[in-house]
């Protein structure tokens with residue numbers, strides 16, 4: 001007998017970011033899978049980011065990492081800089097605390113299954129800390145990072161799926177490649193932010209449900225308004241007839257690889273592969 005349960009659509013923070021930024025881009029990327037391959041430079045950064053994450057995971061599991069480090073001077077320098085900047089994260093003083101790297105959680109909201117993967121979760125009987133490693137050259141603007149769905153969703157899901165009150169939850173990004181030494185940006189959660197995220201999330205998912213229903217009847221997802229900056233960096237500009245900007249400008253904007261773009265792509269670098 002066929003199930004009458006609706007199928008859950010799995011969503012990550014990267015997909016929520018894209019949906020909020022431009023619904024049509026979400027359609028092209030996730031429903032039609034029209035993405036072009038990554039450029040070699042981006043690919044290389046992604047590979048290095050993945051290797052750093054694997055290294056941190058092995059370290060957390062107590063597995064040997066020396067052979068990794070010997071093979072790669074870049075990883076070695078990031079690792080030793082991070083060990084100097086945040087030794088307390090690598091060696092927990094509280095042996096009773098729960099620690100897990102690549103900690104995976106899901107939460108159903110409406111007909112969607114929201115998925116998160118924490119690079120490291122440290123939780124004791126009082127508080128829970130989410131840690132996330134980034135291998136970008138410098139930290140992005142804190143206000144923008146706070147609004148990014150990675151920050152909002154990660155803390156929201158933990159509050160919804162654990163006994164911790166929002167006030168006892170935090171999320172810290174570590175930027176290992178910052179000039180000088182690794183830098184961190186920490187966000188503390190609270191009930192007001194939790195309620196605000198719940199509201200925004202439900203609004204966005206309601207819109208998605210509506211757009212998906214219309215899409216099934218042949219209607220495309222909405223585009224952003226003409227002149228929106230998002231089109232300047234978008235690979236679908238031709239398809240969307242938004243090519244008034246010269247290719248030079250697009251390529252300059254792409255190579256500048258703005259922090260905005262990086263934020264959008266938090267999901268595409270191995271930091272968060274969902």
Ligand code: SF4
Pocket residue numbers: 022023024025028223224230231234235236237238240242
């Ligand atoms: S070109 Fe503009 S409207 Fe079209 S998908 Fe990209 S951002 Fe959206």
